[in-house]
Amino acid sequence: MILIGRLSSPFVRRTALLLDLLELKYELREISVITEQDTVRQYSPGGRVPVLITDEGTLVDSFAIALTLLDRHDPNARLWPRSGAPLAEAMQVLALCDSALEKSIAVHYERTRRPEALVYQPWIDLCESQAAGAIGALESRIASHVPTGDRLTYGDIVVATGLTFLIQLKASSFSPERHPRLEALRARCEALPAFAARMPG
Numbered sequence: 581m582i583l584i585g586r587l588s589s590p591f592v593r594r595t596a597l598l599l600d601l602l603e604l605k606y607e608l609r610e611i612s613v614i615t616e617q618d619t620v621r622q623y624s625p626g627g628r629v630p631v632l633i634t635d636e637g638t639l640v641d642s643f644a645i646a647l648t649l650l651d652r653h654d655p656n657a658r659l660w661p662r663s664g665a666p667l668a669e670a671m672q673v674l675a676l677c678d679s680a681l682e683k684s685i686a687v688h689y690e691r692t693r694r695p696e697a698l699v700y701q702p703w704i705d706l707c708e709s710q711a712a713g714a715i716g717a718l719e720s721r722i723a724s725h726v727p728t729g730d731r732l733t734y735g736d737i738v739v740a741t742g743l744t745f746l747i748q749l750k751a752s753s754f755s756p757e758r759h760p761r762l763e764a765l766r767a768r769c770e771a772l773p774a775f776a777a778r779m780p781g
Contacts, residue, residue, distance in 0.1 A: 581606035584620065585613065585629030587780040590681060590745035591642040592630040596778045597737045598646055602653045606632075643674070646734055660734045669721075670735050676718040677742045683711035684751040711753035715746075719759045732772070740769035748780075 585592030623631040661667040743766040746754040756763035
């Protein structure tokens with residue numbers, strides 16, 4: 581298999597970690613979605629990463645990739661619940677995390693990709709408040725367990741990589757001091773060898 585995308589993307593990094601956790605062999609091709617868009621579009625019509633090329637076809641979107649891999653390689657639902665209240669809760673955690681990521685990325689692009697005269701502060705304020713709301717909700721509902729090598733779930737991977745990305749982005753929505761439960765989860769995950777091996781350079 582071939583995983584396309586840079587580990588600086590939390591969506592690519594979470595996919596790489598899931599592949600590692602499932603003990604699936606793959607080649608990582610760190611292609612930039614910003615500077616190598618034409619190359620990315622050869623594999624992903626929407627020009628987004630991650631992309632996973634398998635013997636059975638090409639998969640796009642981190643969650644779609646994850647569900648496919650988990651269906652095939654996690655038959656006992658150890659990494660991701662399959663039904664009932666546990667699945668509903670796992671989906672809500674993922675949705676809140678991704679909402680915070682998407683809104684924080686929108687703020688970053690507004691500030692760094694537009695000419696200064698065209699930056700629209702009310703849009704930034706709205707996105708930052710939406711991201712902060714999602715992180716606040718996540719802090720209040722995140723499961724209070726200790727992720728270890730044998731207890732790590734896909735949800736843990738999603739949240740931990742997302743929070744580390746927000747720190748790297750200097751996003752205002754997440755603060756280790758304001759969100760101690762989330763920071764505890766993030767720190768425990770990042771201390772695991774698997775996470776260290778996939779830390780973006």
